[in-house]
Amino acid sequence: MNAATPATGRTRPWLAFRRPNLAIGATIIVSLVAIALVSLVWTPLPPAKMQIVHKLKAPLVHGLLGTDQFGRDIASMLMVGAWNSLSTSAAAVAIGASLGTLLGVFAAARRGLTEAFVMRVSDVIFAVPPILSAMMLGALIGTGRFTAIIAIAVFMVPVFARVTAGAALQIWSRDYVLAARGAGKGGFLITVEHVLPNIANQIIVQVTIQLGLAILTEAGLSFLGLGMPPPAPTWGRMLADAQTYLATAPWLAIMPGLAIALSVFGFNMLGDGLRDLLDPREKGRS
Amino acid sequence: MSKSPLLDIRVLSRDYVSHSLVGASHSTRALDEVSLTVDGGEIVGIVGESGCGKSTLARLVAALDRPTSGHVLFDGDDLFSLRPKDLMRKRENFQMVFQDPFGSLDPRQKVERIVAEPLHVLARRPSRAEIREKVADMLESVGLQAAHAGRYPHEFSGGQRQRIAIARALVTEPKLVIADEAVSALDLSVQAQVLNLLMDLREKRGVSFLFITHNLAVVDCIADRVGVMYRGRLVETGPAHHVFERPFHPYTRVLADAEPSIERFGRPAASERSPPPPSPADAGGCAFRNRCPLAIARCAAERPELRMIAPGRQAACHRAEDMAENGN
Amino acid sequence: MTTAPLLSVRDLAISIRMGDGSLTPIVTDVAFNVEAGESLGVVGESGSGKSLLSLAIMGLLPGVAEATGTIAFEGENLLTASEDRLCHIRGNRIGMIFQEPMTALNPAMTIGDQIAEGLVWHRGMSWRDARSQAVDLLDQVRIPDAARRAKTYPHEMSGGQRQRVGIAIALSLKPALMIADEPTTALDVTVQAEVLDILDDLAREHGMALILVSHDLGVIARMCRRTIVMYAGRRMEEGGTREVLTEPRNPYTRGLIRAIPKRVADGGRLQTIRGTVPGFNRLPAGCVFSDRCPERIDACHIAEPGWTFLNGNRGVRCIRAMEEGNQ
Amino acid sequence: AQKDLTLGMAVEPTGLDPTVAAPVAIGQVTWQNIFEGLVTIDRDGNIQPQLATSWDISADGLTYTFHLAEGVKFHDGEAFDSSVAKASLDRARGADSVNPQKRFFAAIDTIETPDAATLVLKLKEPAGSLLYWLGWPSSSIVGTKSAADDKTTPIGTGPFKFVSWAKGDKVELEANPDYWNKDRQVKLEKVTFRFISDPQAQAAALKSGDVDAFAEFSAPELVETFKDDPRLATVIGNTELKVVAGMNNARKPFDDKRVRQALMMALDRSVIVEGARSGYGTPIGSHYTPNDRGYIDLTGVYPYDPEKAKALLAEAGYPNGFSFTIKTPQMAYAPSSAQVMQAMFAEIGVTMNIEPTEFPAKWVQDVLKGRDYEMTIVAHAEPMDIDIYARDPYYFNYKNPAFNDLLKKIEATSDTAEQDKLYGEAQKILAEDVPALFLFVMPKLGIWDRKLKGLWENEPIPSNVLTEVYWEE
Amino acid sequence: MLTLLARRIAGLVLTLLAVSALIFAVMDILPGDPASIMLGMSASPDTLAALRHELGLDQPLVIRYLQWLAGVATGDLGKSYTYGVPVAGLIAERLAVTLPLALMAILISMAIAIPLGVVSASRRNSAVDYAGGFVSQLFIAVPGFWVALLLILAFSMSLGWLPAGGFPGWQAGLIAGLEALLLPAVALALQQAGVLTRVTRSSVLEVLNEDFVRTARAKGLSRRAALWRHAVRNALVPVATILGLQFTFLIAGAVLIENVFNLPGLGRLALQALSQRDIIVLQDVVLFFAALVITMNFLVDLSYLLLDPRLRGRSR
Ligand SMILES: Nc1ncnc2c1ncn2[C@@H]1O[C@H](COP(=O)(O)OP(=O)(O)OP(=O)(O)O)[C@@H](O)[C@H]1O
Ligand SMILES: Nc1ncnc2c1ncn2[C@@H]1O[C@H](COP(=O)(O)OP(=O)(O)OP(=O)(O)O)[C@@H](O)[C@H]1O
Numbered sequence A: 001m002n003a004a005t006p007a008t009g010r011t012r013p014w015l016a017f018r019r020p021n022l023a024i025g026a027t028i029i030v031s032l033v034a035i036a037l038v039s040l041v042w043t044p045l046p047p048a049k050m051q052i053v054h055k056l057k058a059p060l061v062h063g064l065l066g067t068d069q070f071g072r073d074i075a076s077m078l079m080v081g082a083w084n085s086l087s088t089s090a091a092a093v094a095i096g097a098s099l100g101t102l103l104g105v106f107a108a109a110r111r112g113l114t115e116a117f118v119m120r121v122s123d124v125i126f127a128v129p130p131i132l133s134a135m136m137l138g139a140l141i142g143t144g145r146f147t148a149i150i151a152i153a154v155f156m157v158p159v160f161a162r163v164t165a166g167a168a169l170q171i172w173s174r175d176y177v178l179a180a181r182g183a184g185k186g187g188f189l190i191t192v193e194h195v196l197p198n199i200a201n202q203i204i205v206q207v208t209i210q211l212g213l214a215i216l217t218e219a220g221l222s223f224l225g226l227g228m229p230p231p232a233p234t235w236g237r238m239l240a241d242a243q244t245y246l247a248t249a250p251w252l253a254i255m256p257g258l259a260i261a262l263s264v265f266g267f268n269m270l271g272d273g274l275r276d277l278l279d280p281r282e283k284g285r286s
Numbered sequence B: 001m002s003k004s005p006l007l008d009i010r011v012l013s014r015d016y017v018s019h020s021l022v023g024a025s026h027s028t029r030a031l032d033e034v035s036l037t038v039d040g041g042e043i044v045g046i047v048g049e050s051g052c053g054k055s056t057l058a059r060l061v062a063a064l065d066r067p068t069s070g071h072v073l074f075d076g077d078d079l080f081s082l083r084p085k086d087l088m089r090k091r092e093n094f095q096m097v098f099q100d101p102f103g104s105l106d107p108r109q110k111v112e113r114i115v116a117e118p119l120h121v122l123a124r125r126p127s128r129a130e131i132r133e134k135v136a137d138m139l140e141s142v143g144l145q146a147a148h149a150g151r152y153p154h155e156f157s158g159g160q161r162q163r164i165a166i167a168r169a170l171v172t173e174p175k176l177v178i179a180d181e182a183v184s185a186l187d188l189s190v191q192a193q194v195l196n197l198l199m200d201l202r203e204k205r206g207v208s209f210l211f212i213t214h215n216l217a218v219v220d221c222i223a224d225r226v227g228v229m230y231r232g233r234l235v236e237t238g239p240a241h242h243v244f245e246r247p248f249h250p251y252t253r254v255l256a257d258a259e260p261s262i263e264r265f266g267r268p269a270a271s272e273r274s275p276p277p278p279s280p281a282d283a284g285g286c287a288f289r290n291r292c293p294l295a296i297a298r299c300a301a302e303r304p305e306l307r308m309i310a311p312g313r314q315a316a317c318h319r320a321e322d323m324a325e326n327g328n
Numbered sequence C: 001m002t003t004a005p006l007l008s009v010r011d012l013a014i015s016i017r018m019g020d021g022s023l024t025p026i027v028t029d030v031a032f033n034v035e036a037g038e039s040l041g042v043v044g045e046s047g048s049g050k051s052l053l054s055l056a057i058m059g060l061l062p063g064v065a066e067a068t069g070t071i072a073f074e075g076e077n078l079l080t081a082s083e084d085r086l087c088h089i090r091g092n093r094i095g096m097i098f099q100e101p102m103t104a105l106n107p108a109m110t111i112g113d114q115i116a117e118g119l120v121w122h123r124g125m126s127w128r129d130a131r132s133q134a135v136d137l138l139d140q141v142r143i144p145d146a147a148r149r150a151k152t153y154p155h156e157m158s159g160g161q162r163q164r165v166g167i168a169i170a171l172s173l174k175p176a177l178m179i180a181d182e183p184t185t186a187l188d189v190t191v192q193a194e195v196l197d198i199l200d201d202l203a204r205e206h207g208m209a210l211i212l213v214s215h216d217l218g219v220i221a222r223m224c225r226r227t228i229v230m231y232a233g234r235r236m237e238e239g240g241t242r243e244v245l246t247e248p249r250n251p252y253t254r255g256l257i258r259a260i261p262k263r264v265a266d267g268g269r270l271q272t273i274r275g276t277v278p279g280f281n282r283l284p285a286g287c288v289f290s291d292r293c294p295e296r297i298d299a300c301h302i303a304e305p306g307w308t309f310l311n312g313n314r315g316v317r318c319i320r321a322m323e324e325g326n327q
Numbered sequence D: 001a002q003k004d005l006t007l008g009m010a011v012e013p014t015g016l017d018p019t020v021a022a023p024v025a026i027g028q029v030t031w032q033n034i035f036e037g038l039v040t041i042d043r044d045g046n047i048q049p050q051l052a053t054s055w056d057i058s059a060d061g062l063t064y065t066f067h068l069a070e071g072v073k074f075h076d077g078e079a080f081d082s083s084v085a086k087a088s089l090d091r092a093r094g095a096d097s098v099n100p101q102k103r104f105f106a107a108i109d110t111i112e113t114p115d116a117a118t119l120v121l122k123l124k125e126p127a128g129s130l131l132y133w134l135g136w137p138s139s140s141i142v143g144t145k146s147a148a149d150d151k152t153t154p155i156g157t158g159p160f161k162f163v164s165w166a167k168g169d170k171v172e173l174e175a176n177p178d179y180w181n182k183d184r185q186v187k188l189e190k191v192t193f194r195f196i197s198d199p200q201a202q203a204a205a206l207k208s209g210d211v212d213a214f215a216e217f218s219a220p221e222l223v224e225t226f227k228d229d230p231r232l233a234t235v236i237g238n239t240e241l242k243v244v245a246g247m248n249n250a251r252k253p254f255d256d257k258r259v260r261q262a263l264m265m266a267l268d269r270s271v272i273v274e275g276a277r278s279g280y281g282t283p284i285g286s287h288y289t290p291n292d293r294g295y296i297d298l299t300g301v302y303p304y305d306p307e308k309a310k311a312l313l314a315e316a317g318y319p320n321g322f323s324f325t326i327k328t329p330q331m332a333y334a335p336s337s338a339q340v341m342q343a344m345f346a347e348i349g350v351t352m353n354i355e356p357t358e359f360p361a362k363w364v365q366d367v368l369k370g371r372d373y374e375m376t377i378v379a380h381a382e383p384m385d386i387d388i389y390a391r392d393p394y395y396f397n398y399k400n401p402a403f404n405d406l407l408k409k410i411e412a413t414s415d416t417a418e419q420d421k422l423y424g425e426a427q428k429i430l431a432e433d434v435p436a437l438f439l440f441v442m443p444k445l446g447i448w449d450r451k452l453k454g455l456w457e458n459e460p461i462p463s464n465v466l467t468e469v470y471w472e473e
Numbered sequence E: 001m002l003t004l005l006a007r008r009i010a011g012l013v014l015t016l017l018a019v020s021a022l023i024f025a026v027m028d029i030l031p032g033d034p035a036s037i038m039l040g041m042s043a044s045p046d047t048l049a050a051l052r053h054e055l056g057l058d059q060p061l062v063i064r065y066l067q068w069l070a071g072v073a074t075g076d077l078g079k080s081y082t083y084g085v086p087v088a089g090l091i092a093e094r095l096a097v098t099l100p101l102a103l104m105a106i107l108i109s110m111a112i113a114i115p116l117g118v119v120s121a122s123r124r125n126s127a128v129d130y131a132g133g134f135v136s137q138l139f140i141a142v143p144g145f146w147v148a149l150l151l152i153l154a155f156s157m158s159l160g161w162l163p164a165g166g167f168p169g170w171q172a173g174l175i176a177g178l179e180a181l182l183l184p185a186v187a188l189a190l191q192q193a194g195v196l197t198r199v200t201r202s203s204v205l206e207v208l209n210e211d212f213v214r215t216a217r218a219k220g221l222s223r224r225a226a227l228w229r230h231a232v233r234n235a236l237v238p239v240a241t242i243l244g245l246q247f248t249f250l251i252a253g254a255v256l257i258e259n260v261f262n263l264p265g266l267g268r269l270a271l272q273a274l275s276q277r278d279i280i281v282l283q284d285v286v287l288f289f290a291a292l293v294i295t296m297n298f299l300v301d302l303s304y305l306l307l308d309p310r311l312r313g314r315s316r
């Protein structure tokens, strides 16, 4: 027998960047992450340094992006805020995604009562608005980064549980799973060897989308004073603080608003691009 | 029968209960008291229209599902009363090949892993080197190359994939392979290759096959014996060629007549029938009676059981003798 | 040939634009005529371009496909016709039946409406009249209790019944040409036989020309007077069905026929075509079948043989046939 | 002229009966508008007669005799007389009373009603501030029949009647045509209190004219945006809201006076006011506001001097500073002040961590009751509440017998001049001891339509008295 | 249909029991109690005790929970600690604002998203598609409360067309009520529209690949006709799912927008109840949310039946 004939040519990785979504999203996110990392070692000014005399200066008048009501350098705060917002969101999504995925594949493997139970748990979580549960959590264990992470993660769990359960159920109906059962493999092995690798794409795509959402939620929590405590700058609290200066110092609100919008946009674009890239049905298309 | 058959299916039934969201759940009998044996080294074909319970039978024989009633004896052991551990060991001796060569291979595993998967059942876990060797062996014996072990399924054509699936089924050197529509998805030229391969395997390794298909020609080509199913019941069995040449059940006749062939040009003469009303598979009579040109009053009253009509030939029809006498 | 044929395909080539922007030719140098009332079979293995060919005639090629050549229907080139014009011809003059009865019908619309829709759209009939005509059509395709069935949804019907609905839709406007792309592959043999009979009856009654696409030689034998055999987007052989199947002139056709499963004397093996259908991006040089052909000669690898007309209306693409033909 | 008024408030009252719950918002809607007391407090903080037209205090200060107004009727028609007044006071001081000022009535021994127009209070001991507290919202006189339902449908004797309460949104009042006090005819016919917590929304409501006035606008940083608005007037008045950063005087290192003083010197109060309150606020040096009688400016006792602060810290044994946590409630002034303080403490090597703390629930539990904190920051709203530093227990854990004696003396004298002098001394003790970091007094940021007249400019007591409010032609 | 309903209700009751027990427990652990919040900073212990007794807070947790459950079972949702009025009335008042707001937001977002999504899908990779994609991404990415501020700035403060916030009540007239809800509804709708556009687009794209669309084209229907008559309706099932989720979110989760527009909505009631530790109100509101989530899921399922007759067949 001759050499196998590939059904389709292998995807050349650089071709991925012909897709505008992926290219735009990746560029935005990589830059943001780079800025966040730089902020750990260097910022134009210490982000917490107050110079009341220079308060509320417009961009370029004092500092690159101006100063806030305490005379702090907005550019520096945004940089550190990038780190705080991104790392908080990333941690929350990591927790939510792992827990949710675990629940989802478990439900799919067990079906029946387990599945019903997982769905009920999702319902329960959905029933309590995220801001309310965040506030309860804040009252219970105090506010701060940890609380924000947990509060966001809790809300991600049912999302991931549902997505993975749906995807995993499809995998479970495949013949290769039947073949694995014929090879005497149980639910755990099948989940690890067949289900998870095959739903990984969908989980990855969902992760990028949820990262965007997490940034928005983090902003909302900070807006309500439930995020990281001052002086640690977060985009959400910067936006919240800026609210009352909207008329007098609009850049205060515009800068963090843009940062949030840009990163959410970036993550969504990345998610979209990945979805297109990883969806086998898209392979043959332009 | 002096020695006991390799596979002995005894009055096997399977009901599917559909839990409708509303009202009482209702059950469909997908498999209805099917009894059948497969001897060592034998290829037994099962034919029948879509939905007649062929796949259900295959899944039960492969112990991937549990019957509502009845037994499957493999090598004398009742598969459904074995402890899970013993059943797993037993799986070494029977494996399954599925219809869709695209759906039955995990797209994210390399061929080596796919083929080696059933080795999981062995009591002694083989070493990596042993596995590699075994897989290479298998790939070569199904007409692929050892070098293919490092590739992914999408790099193969449909026929090659089906070979990989067959290699997987053979890796534990089973005594029985259950092939559910194993060639139906393949093109003619590839189908012939795979059929030849199966026949080779039977010859060289003495593997038995329970070969399920809806294509009469394929069964005719490969099987020693054939079972015809209709609505969950086995309606006729016997040596393949005889069954299609001289059916003892009117349904077999209908099937044989409808099968297109390049030896028959134009339209068959007697094809002026009106479509049959759907008949309920009630316990009261023969499920085929509404479509049956030979139906008599008894067919509605009494359900025909599978019985011996001629040596080696069984049919479940009240008028089987008439069919036998009238010849073709 | 005094009058123009109903459909005349010349030099048809279809290419697909791949993910990286390159064009891969799929269908090449296809030409044939279909006269009114004639039935033409198109056979070939999976992926040989049969569906692309049918879709090209309908003007429904997927966005990534590009067709060149001419498809003259009643003298009008469909490849250059305007979208409006195509909408007028589609359904009205050319009807099509699709392969998958399970997915070819809109699950959210009653079958009566789906049949009636074409009548309303093209003939400007009222929905009332169109619906009653739909019931007649269902009757014609032998669906029992048509009036009640017209009000049901596709999921309530069996595969065979759905395929009949598909036929009724294609038939509703009495097209001059009917294209059936593997209309029965999803059905089992007994149902397949019924559907084929209905199609045959209707073609005869209405004097429709029929293009039947299939990979099942038996189906073609049953239904078609003339047949084209395709391989890798090329026609390999054409002629009366009986001649093609009984005296194939192309080694590929011969291989196919030999590969049909049949009882072989004791332990004998089926004859096969070695190798597999190559992907379109790695076709062999010369004749596309040359790498698998048991009768190939060196010349086969050099240039792709052209289309050779043999006696009567037969044609073949093979170097050896060319020699024979030239004899 | 216009006869109706929409007045914005940041906080919605929870219930409308000031005699059963503490939130000041209840009084800000009902006091003097719906409910009246025996006496009242005017816009200058002086006690004035109301339902009691006059009173006599016995020389020993133990008997108060009130002469009540006649012809007074509640909105539901119930007549007001001494028995109603007695019932009202008894309800407030009874065993199962939930009146937030219950402890001020503890001095009352018995209440007598010699006739319908006379009410006599017999005290156990002299209580110099009783009369003042009788002017407060919690001492409002409620009807005997209506008292139980006042929480949702308040019935009082005041110039406005309750109309409706759309919870979460607004309370509506209308003029009471049968108001008893003919000397005090109100000019408004309809009053709507709108509750808007979000400062941006408050500003929007003002600018769009949805609200005519905010007597207490929440966000000083937005005040500037009203400057150019020809329609709106900005009126900066005084409040009693003293923002102080209380320390746990029982906990190390705050048990050391030098540490507290050093922290005080580390703070530049005017910068805090500038940074956290956009410059609106008056620095204070003790727990006393400039509009209280007897005020002395003590901001100079420990003025901003980081060098000296560092030295003092070193002297106290903290040459490298220390670190601690401040529990800040989430009201706007707290975190922003804390952030400025944080930066200033950093200058002297002291690290302050900010722990946002839910107010009131968690703050009351942790700080006020549990006294489990190091530093906190909160605005004290009650006038002349310097006595809180003498209370035991109180969250400062501050214990100074000399200070306690001083306050006892104040309570015992009824000579105002003497009292003022003693108050001065008390202020000095606190300024010296620094039990809390005294930061600033919040201003009353009144923003309202220029044509609107008669609203209180200052706030001797949290209220929105509408009796004299009218629209200029 | 009835069994379906019965099962759902059983699920509902279980979920509600779980949620309510959870909240009761959490609220008990949370620091702070309603009595000391109501009586303020200088309340004396005996006053507090009196109030706690009056509110029944001196009883053990389990008893309070059971009492509340018993009340709910008999249709009595209890009385708010702080407002002192029956909670049912409170919720009804808030619902009169929140429900129309959510409906308006949903309608606006559908009006934007469905045409945009369908057109983007049908002109895949065209300028319209890219623009639609960009706009919907933008809608999603920009925080809603921020949009709200800008809307107020533009339409209330600068132009003075619409009220800046607050709700006059329906007794002030339908127009006044709708005017008050318009800006908040738009602020809510834009974000939802972004999500919905994307869902619609991908769903329509999916359906456009289905064979039956090709069948419709083979009948001679134009691209547009095939799109609107065949593809769109079948694409609406996933859209309905998202709509259901969004509706629940709009009822329960619009707190930020309610704050900015000062609307007396349900979300704010819940937050307020939480900060006042008004456990009864919080319980009832969360109970309501949970019931809503499940009812909404149920309605979405029903709408599937409407949109997809295949599912109807199954339930017959
Ligand atoms: N999991 C299931 N639940 C309910 N009914 C089922 C299930 N699986 C199969 N059935 C029903 O049982 C009957 C037999 O199904 P089976 O798959 O065995 O048929 P088959 O002969 O393999 O058909 P095909 O040729 O189409 O593969 C059918 O009517 C089918 O609808
Ligand atoms: N939309 C498309 N995008 C990319 N490639 C396509 C597309 N449609 C068809 N092709 C390719 O064109 C070739 C011919 O396809 P076509 O569907 O015409 O084959 P076919 O003969 O109908 O096969 P089958 O018997 O499997 O239906 C195949 O290789 C296929 O992969």
Ligand SMILES: [Mg+2]
Binding pocket: B054, B055, B056
């Ligand atoms: Mg099957």
Ligand SMILES: [Mg+2]
Binding pocket: C050, C051, C052, C099, C181, C182
């Ligand atoms: Mg095809």
